[in-house]
Amino acid sequence: MSEQPKKPAKKKVELDPRFVDYRHVWVCIESERGEVHPVSWELLGEGRKLANALGVALCGVVICGPGERGKSICAEAFHFGADKCYLLQDEVLQDYRNEPYTKALTDLVNTYQPEILMLGATTLGRDLAGSVATTLGTGLVADCTELLIDTDTRNLASTRPTFGGSLLCTIMTQRHRPQMATVRPRVMAMPEPDVSRGGEIVEVPFSMIETSIITKVLEFIPDDTRDKPNLPFADIIVSGGRGLKNQENFRHVWDLAKVLGAEVGASRPVVQAGWAELDRQVGQSGKTVRPKLYIAAGISGAIQHRVGMDGADLIIAINTDPNAPIFDFAHYGIVGNATAVLPALTEAFKAHLAQAKKTG
Incomplete structure (x- = not known):
């Protein structure tokens, strides 16, 4: 009876020492006038899988004005899988503007150093994700259709269409952190909420002078989509x-x-x-x-x-x-x-x- 050849030992991959302090999976929870975009809950469902694969916490980021229901949004995020929520509330964050939101999110990332940061590929999410990635000098994979973890390297394997949609490619950000990705609404399944779940809310102070912000909100006009296909x-x-x-x-x-x-x-x-x-x-x-x-x-x-x-x-x-x-x-x-x-x-x-x- 011939002896079976031994399988070569799997080579251990050393993690980049620059990234040892980067931990946890973050989802930026998009809200407008207190209404959360459903893609945020879809991303928390996917984020829960990624966090479990990495053995880290899943965190939500809620950015809103002081009069909005920030804490109740955090409570909903716990129901959809988050372990912790960072809550930033300030007058200049009442309505979305790229400049204050970019500063709020990049300051938070630099302070708490997440391993992965995900946003919805909505009009707001795409605008914010590009600015944050550029400011942080990290990679961003847009319009992902699948997200997986390479457990050897802790890299996020982000799959998206390429060449006009004729092919799918998988991209990893190997030399920078956090690893960023955007996902379009309805790409990921909506998780079932667990109303028994709770978590920790970390209220983070944010201060920015209104006169230093280039853009101004003159009026809020809701988008009337009653007669449009959904x-x-x-x-x-x-x-x-x-x-x-x-x-x-x-x-x-x-x-x-x-x-x-x-x-x-x-x-x-x-x-x-x-x-x-x-x-x-x-x-x-x-x-x-x-x-x-x-x-x-x-x-x-x-x-x-x-x-x-x-x-x-x-x-x-x-x-x-x-x-x-x-x-x-x-x-x-x-x-x-x-x-x-x-x-x-x-x-x-x-x-x-x-x-x-x-x-x-």
Whole structure:
């Protein structure tokens, strides 16, 4: 009996001595007038996994005005997994402005030295993350779709689309700390809150003279989005792609969506062709969604579209090409012409819902 060759011993990786004082995973919790953006809770769910892998604490950072509900936001952060929250409240932080928020966050990082800092890839988060990373002289990976820990080096492995979304690349910040990343809303799953959890609130003083800040807030005008599509938080989405051939055929997507009470989505070529507005684009350069049901009609499933919707609980794909990439990750596939399949589905659902209504 031949002797099995011994596996080479795993080489121990020495951590950079410059980083020994950098510990803990931080999530910057985005709020506006006391309302927290849901991406912050999604990031706390992901941050909990990273902190557990590193054996460190998960901390939230709450920056707001003195009249806002800073402490109650911290309490909510504990429910979603945070162990500690740093709370900065000051008059100049009442409304978001890049200059005071950048100073507040960079001062906090320099004082407490987190290992990882994450923000939502929202309009506010993108603006703040870039300024903070530049000020700290560290790396920033934007629009990540996956975050993992290399336990040998404690490096954050941040995966994001590249080359126009045709490839996914994994990036590590090896020579600088903190390691920074932004994640778009709905990329990560929303964790279940545990209302029994508590944590420590560290109130950090912040002082900045209003006259030293270049930008001024003259008026706050809320964004009225009542008549706009809200794809990231829809439970059901019916999306159409270039396989529908023309705008007239795209109406079949609207017909099915109406019956199901769903939002209408679209691939990038459809938006570029003018069949649907930009707010309905799903994918790398559009919205990221996590519905309970996603129906993709005439969509090939290229990586640009996949990164925006493969977190759906159930994906049904309709395509004439049995080798279309979308069938590799769809839960159910229908090989057929979407212009024929969609009307059939619409009528079937109409009949089913009518029958269900009759039987109570």
